[in-house]
Amino acid sequence: MITQAEALDLSNSSFPNGPEAVADRIGATVVHDCLTGCEGWCWQYEDRVVIYINSIATRTRQRFTLAHELAHVLQGTPAGVVKSEPFQSDVREERAADKLAGELLLPSDRVISMIGGRRPIDADTLVRLGRAANVSPVTAACRVVGMGKALKLRNAAIAFFDRNGRYETRYSEGLTFPDAFAAGLMKQVLASDNPGTPLRIKRDDGNVVFGSVIDSWHYKAILIQLLSDEDADGLSAEERLRQLRDHLFGGDKTFEGKVAGILGFIGNKHRALTVTNALAELDKRYIEIEKGKLSDKQKAAIASDDGREFLKIHLSKTCLPDVDAFPF
Amino acid sequence: MTHQTQDQNQGISVAGGIDLPPHLVGDSDASFDASMDPIGRRLATLLHMYPGVKSNFRQADLVNMDNPTKQKLLDSLCQVLDIPQVHSAQL
Numbered sequence: 023m024i025t026q027a028e029a030l031d032l033s034n035s036s037f038p039n040g041p042e043a044v045a046d047r048i049g050a051t052v053v054h055d056c057l058t059g060c061e062g063w064c065w066q067y068e069d070r071v072v073i074y075i076n077s078i079a080t081r082t083r084q085r086f087t088l089a090h091e092l093a094h095v096l097q098g099t100p101a102g103v104v105k106s107e108p109f110q111s112d113v114r115e116e117r118a119a120d121k122l123a124g125e126l127l128l129p130s131d132r133v134i135s136m137i138g139g140r141r142p143i144d145a146d147t148l149v150r151l152g153r154a155a156n157v158s159p160v161t162a163a164c165r166v167v168g169m170g171k172a173l174k175l176r177n178a179a180i181a182f183f184d185r186n187g188r189y190e191t192r193y194s195e196g197l198t199f200p201d202a203f204a205a206g207l208m209k210q211v212l213a214s215d216n217p218g219t220p221l222r223i224k225r226d227d228g229n230v231v232f233g234s235v236i237d238s239w240h241y242k243a244i245l246i247q248l249l250s251d252e253d254a255d256g257l258s259a260e261e262r263l264r265q266l267r268d269h270l271f272g273g274d275k276t277f278e279g280k281v282a283g284i285l286g287f288i289g290n291k292h293r294a295l296t297v298t299n300a301l302a303e304l305d306k307r308y309i310e311i312e313k314g315k316l317s318d319k320q321k322a323a324i325a326s327d328d329g330r331e332f333l334k335i336h337l338s339k340t341c342l343p344d345v346d347a348f349p350f
Numbered sequence: 351m352t353h354q355t356q357d358q359n360q361g362i363s364v365a366g367g368i369d370l371p372p373h374l375v376g377d378s379d380a381s382f383d384a385s386m387d388p389i390g391r392r393l394a395t396l397l398h399m400y401p402g403v404k405s406n407f408r409q410a411d412l413v414n415m416d417n418p419t420k421q422k423l424l425d426s427l428c429q430v431l432d433i434p435q436v437h438s439a440q441l
Contacts, residue, residue, distance in 0.1 A: 051429070055422060059414030063423060065430040066404040072430040074422065100404045103411035103423075 023048060023069065026096050026122065034129040037293070037342075038155045041089040041126050045073070048095065052088060064091035064101035071095055082158040083108075089123035097122060107240070109164045109193040110182060121168060127157045128165045130172060135297065135338045137166075137173060141253040144220050144234040145245065146260035154339040159236045163245045164193055176229060177248040182241055183208055190241070197248065207233045208244050222254050230254035259335060266332040270323050277320050284308045285333065289340035297334055300341040304333065387412055389420040396427055403430070 024032070024047055032047060033040025045052050050071035057076040061083065064073045073091045075084045086108050094101035099115045109120050128151070136151050137143060143166055151162040160180070167178045179194030181204035189205040211221050211233055220234040232247040232254055257265065271278040288308055292300045316324075323329050386394065390409050397403055412420055428435060 053426070057422065058416040058419045060411065060419070063407075063426070064405075065427050067400060067402055067430045070430050070432070072426045074426055094404075098404075100406040102406040102408070105411070105414075 024096070029092070029096050030125055030129060033126045034131055037129060037132055038127075040129065041085060041092055041123075044092050044096075044126060045088065048092075050092070050095070054084065059105075061104040062087040062091065063103045064094060066095055066101065080158075082152070082156060082161070085127060085156060086123060086158070086161060089126045090119050092126065093119040093122035107182075108158075108161060109180070110191050112191075120164070124161060124165045124168060127161060128155045130169060131342070133162075133165055133169055134172060135342075136259070138259055138335065138338060139174070140259045140262060141173070141175065141256055142220065142232040142234070142247055142249055142258055143173070143175075143245070144258040144260060145218070145236045147258050148234075148236060148245065150260060150339065158238060160238055160243050163236060163243065166245065167194060170195065174253075175247050175249065179246045180243050181208070181246060182243050184241055187212060187242060197246070199246075204244065204246070207231070207246065208235070208242070211235050211244065220258075224251075263332070263335050266328050266335070269328055270326075270332055277316075277323075280315065281324070281333075285336045289337060293340050294342065296342045297337045300337045301330070301333055304337075387420070389417070389424050392424055393427060396424075396431065396433075400431055403427070 024044070029044045029047075032043050036043035048071060049069070050073055052073045052075065054075045054077040056078055057074065060076065061079055062073065062075040064071065066072075073088060075087050077084070079087070087104050090104060090108070091101050094115075097115075097118060099119065101119075106116065108123070109117075111117055111120065132155065133151065136154060137147065140147075145159065148159040148162040148166070151157075151165075152159045155162065163180045166173060166175075167180055170176075170178045177194075177197040179192055179197040179199070181192045182190045183205075184190055187208055189201055189208070192204065207221065207223075211217050212235075214221070217235055217237075220232055223231040223233075225231060228251065230249050230251055230253075232249050234245050236243045236245065267278070271281075284304065288300055288304045292303055295303060324333070386409065390412050393407065394409070397405065397407065412423075415423070425435065
């Protein structure tokens with residue numbers, strides 16, 4: 023058996039397949055099978071572990087169930103039959119397992135790297151985070167809430183609603199608010215012309231409440247962040263990415279396609295490199311190969327500060343974070 | 351010492367073997383409720399026999415499961431306990 027710290031290291035180095043690597047390391051038998059009435063279960067006896075996962079569930083749900091059951095094994099707490107939604111149990115041990123599961127799926131370094139020190143964090147960024155880690159945006163949101171301090175948020179929480187927008191429960195590590203507040207926030211967002219646009223509410227105490235809605239298949243959720251004025255007015259990583267894309271490509275789909283192709287290739291081939299090293303590799307090999315096909319203006323755009331920032335944000339989805347520094 | 355017992359479900363006499371460990375002798379556990387689902391009863395029996403299994407399984411977990419899922423739950427417990435599955439020789 024390995025320790026929690028070893029499992030987290032392994033998850034980080036095996037990203038985005040952390041839980042699968044941990045299961046392999048502890049010699050767990052993992053069976054994906056068609057199940058009714060539950061998401062899966064785990065039995066542990068002596069050094070043997072058998073985990074069943076419901077193969078009918080979405081891929082991201084299956085991965086969460088695996089990570090959750092592994093978390094029980096690593097924490098030495100009894101696992102059982104999984105029925106509740108992630109991060110919605112009111113049992114202490116289940117919440118602890120959910121928290122560790124989130125860390126196995128989305129290691130802290132990766133989250134910091136992908137968000138890049140930007141505040142606020144909106145639903146689009148959570149979707150990008152989720153795609154890179156093969157987890158749901160809600161799991162990504164719960165990681166953001168758990169990493170509030172590291173991401174320099176004043177506080178954060180996620181409130182869950184059913185498909186009809188009725189408030190159900192919340193997940194937070196300290197931010198408290200009345201149920202009616204969460205319900206009111208969701209109502210305001212849904213009543214706006216574009217529910218995808220985050221809501222900013224200035225409070226008398228100088229804080230700004232920032233709410234961004236995640237529309238999942240099973241339920242709606244709203245990520246609530248408490249921010250300073252300055253942070254609330256900033257651009258999220260996704261808003262900045264859109265700004266850079268417009269500035270660099272200006273609607274030139276051919277140029278954008280070429281850069282996307284290079285980024286996709288290097289991102290997949292060099293997952294083990296840090297963002298800075300992957301960028302150097304991109305400069306050395308791939309831009310060189312494509313140079314003949316790029317105009318002087320396009321080459322200059324890639325070499326500009328905005329071009330470098332655009333490339334770094336993209337590479338942060340797949341490559342390792344730079345040590346002790348935000349990559350952009 | 352020879353033990354003789356009878357499986358209530360199968361009506362098969364079993365004889366032989368070894369002394370039973372103390373935790374298997376004595377008052378029956380409350381979880382061996384005769385009204386239980388047969389698979390639930392087998393799960394409860396196995397968990398009682400192997401207290402080293404780390405699990406927070408509850409009979410209520412079976413409520414929404416269909417029979418094939420319950421059977422998979424039982425089979426997987428046998429798998430972790432390293433109990434070989436016995437299949438009928440008859441078609």
